[in-house]
Amino acid sequence: MDNRLYPSGKQIIPTSWIETMPTNSDMVEVISGDSSQKYISLLNLFRAYPTIAKLPFTETAYTASGAISGVSCVALNKLTPKLQMTIAAPEPGWLLAIYQKDAGTAAHTVTLTAGTFNGTNKIATFNAQNKGLVLLGVSATRFLIVANVGTVTFSGT
Secondary structure: OOOOOOOOOOOOOOOHHHOOOOOOOOOOEEEEOOEEEEEEEEEHHHHOHHHHOOOOEEEEOOOOEEEEOOOOEEEEEOOOOOOOOEEOOOOOEEEEEEEEOOOOOEEEEEEEOOOOOOOOOOOEOOOOOOOOEEEEEEEEOOOHHHHHHOOOOEEOO
């Protein structure tokens, strides 16, 4: 096995490569959909998505139906009856994680009152523990699905 391809040490990234005090001119490497490498400065990233400052994720547990707003990590946590949550609209730059914390199968729903999750559907259904979505708001009417863990289902137009 080639050690250059498969590091065997405990620290894969050399300490000298880790940025502990980022500046606005530092760049972040991104991979585009066509696999091309591009870069964005931290300054431009935070200008484009000012709400990214809502990080780090602080879990907000919901035990009653209602509106999701101003949070970064939603835990749906009620066995029965099912929770029926709404989000008024995506916000550009809003990084949002939603997951089912309880062990029930009541089929909690999260409905966008403006916009869609995937270009077509506005309702996400969570019907088992630890199913979840990681979403990034890309406009006032659209979330980008970064991850769908455990196959959250979508419906409703």
